[in-house]
Amino acid sequence: MKHIDKVEGAGEEFLTFTLGREEYGVDILKVQEIRGYESVTQLANAPDYIKGVINLRGKIVPIIDLRIKFRQDKVSYDQYTVVIIVDLSDRTTGIVVDGVSDVLTLAPGQIRPTPHFTSExxxxxxxxxxxxxTRMLILVNIEKLLNTEELAALEALS
Structure with a gap:
Protein backbone atom coordinates (compact mmCIF):
# COMPACT_ATOMS: atom_id res chain seq x y z
CA MET A 1 0.00 0.00 0.00
CA LYS A 2 1.34 3.40 -0.93
CA HIS A 3 -0.14 5.86 1.57
CA ILE A 4 -3.20 6.83 3.56
CA ASP A 5 -5.04 10.06 2.66
CA LYS A 6 -7.05 11.63 5.47
CA VAL A 7 -10.02 13.89 4.86
CA GLU A 8 -11.34 16.25 7.55
CA GLY A 9 -14.63 15.26 9.18
CA ALA A 10 -16.45 11.97 9.39
CA GLY A 11 -15.76 9.66 6.53
CA GLU A 12 -15.58 6.07 5.40
CA GLU A 13 -12.39 4.16 4.64
CA PHE A 14 -12.00 2.22 1.42
CA LEU A 15 -9.27 -0.11 0.21
CA THR A 16 -8.66 0.89 -3.40
CA PHE A 17 -7.63 -1.59 -6.07
CA THR A 18 -7.23 -1.65 -9.83
CA LEU A 19 -8.85 -3.78 -12.50
CA GLY A 20 -7.43 -2.82 -15.87
CA ARG A 21 -7.52 0.96 -16.14
CA GLU A 22 -10.30 1.41 -13.59
CA GLU A 23 -9.92 2.01 -9.87
CA TYR A 24 -12.35 0.51 -7.38
CA GLY A 25 -12.92 0.85 -3.66
CA VAL A 26 -14.26 -1.65 -1.13
CA ASP A 27 -15.22 -0.95 2.48
CA ILE A 28 -12.04 -1.49 4.50
CA LEU A 29 -14.08 -3.18 7.25
CA LYS A 30 -14.84 -6.05 4.84
CA VAL A 31 -11.13 -6.70 4.15
CA GLN A 32 -9.48 -9.43 6.20
CA GLU A 33 -6.07 -9.50 4.49
CA ILE A 34 -4.19 -8.98 1.24
CA ARG A 35 -2.12 -11.83 -0.22
CA GLY A 36 -0.03 -12.44 -3.28
CA TYR A 37 -1.66 -14.64 -5.91
CA GLU A 38 -0.90 -18.33 -5.39
CA SER A 39 -1.98 -21.49 -7.13
CA VAL A 40 -5.49 -22.67 -6.36
CA THR A 41 -7.25 -26.02 -6.38
CA GLN A 42 -9.54 -25.91 -9.40
CA LEU A 43 -13.07 -27.22 -9.21
CA ALA A 44 -14.75 -29.02 -12.10
CA ASN A 45 -17.79 -27.35 -13.67
CA ALA A 46 -17.20 -24.00 -11.93
CA PRO A 47 -17.66 -20.79 -13.95
CA ASP A 48 -14.39 -19.53 -15.47
CA TYR A 49 -14.14 -16.55 -13.12
CA ILE A 50 -14.13 -18.90 -10.11
CA LYS A 51 -10.47 -19.87 -10.11
CA GLY A 52 -10.91 -22.49 -7.39
CA VAL A 53 -10.26 -22.68 -3.67
CA ILE A 54 -7.34 -22.26 -1.30
CA ASN A 55 -6.74 -23.52 2.22
CA LEU A 56 -6.38 -20.44 4.40
CA ARG A 57 -5.29 -21.55 7.87
CA GLY A 58 -7.58 -24.58 7.75
CA LYS A 59 -10.51 -22.78 6.12
CA ILE A 60 -11.50 -23.47 2.50
CA VAL A 61 -11.81 -20.11 0.73
CA PRO A 62 -13.23 -19.68 -2.81
CA ILE A 63 -11.15 -17.46 -5.12
CA ILE A 64 -12.98 -15.31 -7.66
CA ASP A 65 -11.07 -13.45 -10.38
CA LEU A 66 -12.87 -10.12 -10.75
CA ARG A 67 -10.94 -9.42 -13.94
CA ILE A 68 -12.63 -12.39 -15.62
CA LYS A 69 -16.00 -11.64 -13.99
CA PHE A 70 -15.77 -8.10 -15.42
CA ARG A 71 -14.78 -9.51 -18.86
CA GLN A 72 -11.36 -7.93 -19.15
CA ASP A 73 -9.56 -8.75 -22.38
CA LYS A 74 -6.13 -9.61 -21.02
CA VAL A 75 -5.84 -11.42 -17.71
CA SER A 76 -2.32 -12.28 -16.62
CA TYR A 77 -0.86 -13.35 -13.32
CA ASP A 78 2.35 -11.63 -12.27
CA GLN A 79 4.11 -10.31 -9.15
CA TYR A 80 1.57 -7.46 -8.86
CA THR A 81 -1.52 -9.69 -8.94
CA VAL A 82 -3.06 -9.89 -5.48
CA VAL A 83 -5.90 -11.59 -3.69
CA ILE A 84 -8.00 -9.53 -1.31
CA ILE A 85 -9.55 -11.78 1.33
CA VAL A 86 -12.95 -10.33 2.28
CA ASP A 87 -15.48 -11.28 4.93
CA LEU A 88 -19.06 -11.54 3.66
CA SER A 89 -21.39 -12.16 6.59
CA ASP A 90 -20.48 -15.74 7.47
CA ARG A 91 -18.41 -16.47 4.35
CA THR A 92 -14.77 -15.68 3.58
CA THR A 93 -13.92 -15.18 -0.10
CA GLY A 94 -10.85 -14.13 -2.05
CA ILE A 95 -11.02 -11.73 -4.98
CA VAL A 96 -8.21 -11.52 -7.54
CA VAL A 97 -7.36 -7.98 -8.70
CA ASP A 98 -4.54 -6.38 -10.71
CA GLY A 99 -3.16 -4.54 -7.70
CA VAL A 100 -3.95 -2.74 -4.47
CA SER A 101 -3.45 1.03 -4.45
CA ASP A 102 -4.03 2.49 -0.99
CA VAL A 103 -6.54 3.21 1.74
CA LEU A 104 -8.61 6.37 1.33
CA THR A 105 -10.99 8.11 3.69
CA LEU A 106 -13.89 9.64 1.79
CA ALA A 107 -16.11 12.28 3.33
CA PRO A 108 -19.85 12.00 2.53
CA GLY A 109 -19.53 14.87 0.03
CA GLN A 110 -16.94 12.90 -1.95
CA ILE A 111 -19.34 9.99 -2.59
CA ARG A 112 -21.79 10.45 -5.45
CA PRO A 113 -24.81 8.25 -6.23
CA THR A 114 -24.56 5.63 -8.94
CA PRO A 115 -25.71 6.94 -12.35
CA HIS A 116 -28.82 5.25 -13.73
CA PHE A 117 -28.38 3.11 -16.83
CA THR A 118 -30.68 0.90 -18.83
CA SER A 119 -31.96 -2.22 -17.10
CA GLU A 120 -29.65 -4.33 -19.29
CA THR A 134 -8.71 13.94 -10.26
CA ARG A 135 -9.32 10.28 -9.32
CA MET A 136 -12.70 8.61 -9.80
CA LEU A 137 -13.34 5.42 -7.81
CA ILE A 138 -16.09 2.90 -8.39
CA LEU A 139 -17.24 2.01 -4.87
CA VAL A 140 -18.29 -1.62 -4.73
CA ASN A 141 -20.85 -3.28 -2.46
CA ILE A 142 -18.91 -6.53 -2.22
CA GLU A 143 -21.89 -8.58 -0.96
CA LYS A 144 -23.96 -7.68 -4.01
CA LEU A 145 -21.04 -8.18 -6.37
CA LEU A 146 -20.28 -11.66 -5.08
CA ASN A 147 -23.83 -12.83 -4.92
CA THR A 148 -24.52 -15.51 -2.38
CA GLU A 149 -26.19 -17.90 -4.83
CA GLU A 150 -22.93 -18.21 -6.80
CA LEU A 151 -20.93 -18.80 -3.65
CA ALA A 152 -23.41 -21.33 -2.28
CA ALA A 153 -23.20 -23.25 -5.58
CA LEU A 154 -19.42 -23.13 -5.32
CA GLU A 155 -19.48 -24.54 -1.79
CA ALA A 156 -21.63 -27.39 -3.04
CA LEU A 157 -18.91 -28.23 -5.59
CA SER A 158 -16.06 -28.21 -3.07
Whole structure:
Protein backbone atom coordinates (compact mmCIF):
# COMPACT_ATOMS: atom_id res chain seq x y z
CA MET A 1 0.00 0.00 0.00
CA LYS A 2 1.34 3.40 -0.93
CA HIS A 3 -0.14 5.86 1.57
CA ILE A 4 -3.20 6.83 3.56
CA ASP A 5 -5.04 10.06 2.66
CA LYS A 6 -7.05 11.63 5.47
CA VAL A 7 -10.02 13.89 4.86
CA GLU A 8 -11.34 16.25 7.55
CA GLY A 9 -14.63 15.26 9.18
CA ALA A 10 -16.45 11.97 9.39
CA GLY A 11 -15.76 9.66 6.53
CA GLU A 12 -15.58 6.07 5.40
CA GLU A 13 -12.39 4.16 4.64
CA PHE A 14 -12.00 2.22 1.42
CA LEU A 15 -9.27 -0.11 0.21
CA THR A 16 -8.66 0.89 -3.40
CA PHE A 17 -7.63 -1.59 -6.07
CA THR A 18 -7.23 -1.65 -9.83
CA LEU A 19 -8.85 -3.78 -12.50
CA GLY A 20 -7.43 -2.82 -15.87
CA ARG A 21 -7.52 0.96 -16.14
CA GLU A 22 -10.30 1.41 -13.59
CA GLU A 23 -9.92 2.01 -9.87
CA TYR A 24 -12.35 0.51 -7.38
CA GLY A 25 -12.92 0.85 -3.66
CA VAL A 26 -14.26 -1.65 -1.13
CA ASP A 27 -15.22 -0.95 2.48
CA ILE A 28 -12.04 -1.49 4.50
CA LEU A 29 -14.08 -3.18 7.25
CA LYS A 30 -14.84 -6.05 4.84
CA VAL A 31 -11.13 -6.70 4.15
CA GLN A 32 -9.48 -9.43 6.20
CA GLU A 33 -6.07 -9.50 4.49
CA ILE A 34 -4.19 -8.98 1.24
CA ARG A 35 -2.12 -11.83 -0.22
CA GLY A 36 -0.03 -12.44 -3.28
CA TYR A 37 -1.66 -14.64 -5.91
CA GLU A 38 -0.90 -18.33 -5.39
CA SER A 39 -1.98 -21.49 -7.13
CA VAL A 40 -5.49 -22.67 -6.36
CA THR A 41 -7.25 -26.02 -6.38
CA GLN A 42 -9.54 -25.91 -9.40
CA LEU A 43 -13.07 -27.22 -9.21
CA ALA A 44 -14.75 -29.02 -12.10
CA ASN A 45 -17.79 -27.35 -13.67
CA ALA A 46 -17.20 -24.00 -11.93
CA PRO A 47 -17.66 -20.79 -13.95
CA ASP A 48 -14.39 -19.53 -15.47
CA TYR A 49 -14.14 -16.55 -13.12
CA ILE A 50 -14.13 -18.90 -10.11
CA LYS A 51 -10.47 -19.87 -10.11
CA GLY A 52 -10.91 -22.49 -7.39
CA VAL A 53 -10.26 -22.68 -3.67
CA ILE A 54 -7.34 -22.26 -1.30
CA ASN A 55 -6.74 -23.52 2.22
CA LEU A 56 -6.38 -20.44 4.40
CA ARG A 57 -5.29 -21.55 7.87
CA GLY A 58 -7.58 -24.58 7.75
CA LYS A 59 -10.51 -22.78 6.12
CA ILE A 60 -11.50 -23.47 2.50
CA VAL A 61 -11.81 -20.11 0.73
CA PRO A 62 -13.23 -19.68 -2.81
CA ILE A 63 -11.15 -17.46 -5.12
CA ILE A 64 -12.98 -15.31 -7.66
CA ASP A 65 -11.07 -13.45 -10.38
CA LEU A 66 -12.87 -10.12 -10.75
CA ARG A 67 -10.94 -9.42 -13.94
CA ILE A 68 -12.63 -12.39 -15.62
CA LYS A 69 -16.00 -11.64 -13.99
CA PHE A 70 -15.77 -8.10 -15.42
CA ARG A 71 -14.78 -9.51 -18.86
CA GLN A 72 -11.36 -7.93 -19.15
CA ASP A 73 -9.56 -8.75 -22.38
CA LYS A 74 -6.13 -9.61 -21.02
CA VAL A 75 -5.84 -11.42 -17.71
CA SER A 76 -2.32 -12.28 -16.62
CA TYR A 77 -0.86 -13.35 -13.32
CA ASP A 78 2.35 -11.63 -12.27
CA GLN A 79 4.11 -10.31 -9.15
CA TYR A 80 1.57 -7.46 -8.86
CA THR A 81 -1.52 -9.69 -8.94
CA VAL A 82 -3.06 -9.89 -5.48
CA VAL A 83 -5.90 -11.59 -3.69
CA ILE A 84 -8.00 -9.53 -1.31
CA ILE A 85 -9.55 -11.78 1.33
CA VAL A 86 -12.95 -10.33 2.28
CA ASP A 87 -15.48 -11.28 4.93
CA LEU A 88 -19.06 -11.54 3.66
CA SER A 89 -21.39 -12.16 6.59
CA ASP A 90 -20.48 -15.74 7.47
CA ARG A 91 -18.41 -16.47 4.35
CA THR A 92 -14.77 -15.68 3.58
CA THR A 93 -13.92 -15.18 -0.10
CA GLY A 94 -10.85 -14.13 -2.05
CA ILE A 95 -11.02 -11.73 -4.98
CA VAL A 96 -8.21 -11.52 -7.54
CA VAL A 97 -7.36 -7.98 -8.70
CA ASP A 98 -4.54 -6.38 -10.71
CA GLY A 99 -3.16 -4.54 -7.70
CA VAL A 100 -3.95 -2.74 -4.47
CA SER A 101 -3.45 1.03 -4.45
CA ASP A 102 -4.03 2.49 -0.99
CA VAL A 103 -6.54 3.21 1.74
CA LEU A 104 -8.61 6.37 1.33
CA THR A 105 -10.99 8.11 3.69
CA LEU A 106 -13.89 9.64 1.79
CA ALA A 107 -16.11 12.28 3.33
CA PRO A 108 -19.85 12.00 2.53
CA GLY A 109 -19.53 14.87 0.03
CA GLN A 110 -16.94 12.90 -1.95
CA ILE A 111 -19.34 9.99 -2.59
CA ARG A 112 -21.79 10.45 -5.45
CA PRO A 113 -24.81 8.25 -6.23
CA THR A 114 -24.56 5.63 -8.94
CA PRO A 115 -25.71 6.94 -12.35
CA HIS A 116 -28.82 5.25 -13.73
CA PHE A 117 -28.38 3.11 -16.83
CA THR A 118 -30.68 0.90 -18.83
CA SER A 119 -31.96 -2.22 -17.10
CA GLU A 120 -29.65 -4.33 -19.29
CA UNK A 121 -26.59 -3.03 -17.44
CA UNK A 122 -26.34 -4.56 -13.96
CA UNK A 123 -25.04 -1.87 -11.60
CA UNK A 124 -26.71 -2.90 -8.34
CA UNK A 125 -23.28 -3.85 -6.95
CA UNK A 126 -22.04 -0.25 -7.38
CA UNK A 127 -22.54 1.61 -4.12
CA UNK A 128 -21.54 4.95 -5.60
CA UNK A 129 -18.70 6.88 -7.17
CA UNK A 130 -15.96 8.40 -5.08
CA UNK A 131 -13.91 11.38 -6.16
CA UNK A 132 -10.54 12.41 -4.76
CA UNK A 133 -8.82 15.23 -6.66
CA THR A 134 -8.71 13.94 -10.26
CA ARG A 135 -9.32 10.28 -9.32
CA MET A 136 -12.70 8.61 -9.80
CA LEU A 137 -13.34 5.42 -7.81
CA ILE A 138 -16.09 2.90 -8.39
CA LEU A 139 -17.24 2.01 -4.87
CA VAL A 140 -18.29 -1.62 -4.73
CA ASN A 141 -20.85 -3.28 -2.46
CA ILE A 142 -18.91 -6.53 -2.22
CA GLU A 143 -21.89 -8.58 -0.96
CA LYS A 144 -23.96 -7.68 -4.01
CA LEU A 145 -21.04 -8.18 -6.37
CA LEU A 146 -20.28 -11.66 -5.08
CA ASN A 147 -23.83 -12.83 -4.92
CA THR A 148 -24.52 -15.51 -2.38
CA GLU A 149 -26.19 -17.90 -4.83
CA GLU A 150 -22.93 -18.21 -6.80
CA LEU A 151 -20.93 -18.80 -3.65
CA ALA A 152 -23.41 -21.33 -2.28
CA ALA A 153 -23.20 -23.25 -5.58
CA LEU A 154 -19.42 -23.13 -5.32
CA GLU A 155 -19.48 -24.54 -1.79
CA ALA A 156 -21.63 -27.39 -3.04
CA LEU A 157 -18.91 -28.23 -5.59
CA SER A 158 -16.06 -28.21 -3.07
Missing amino acids: LATDYIRGLGSVD
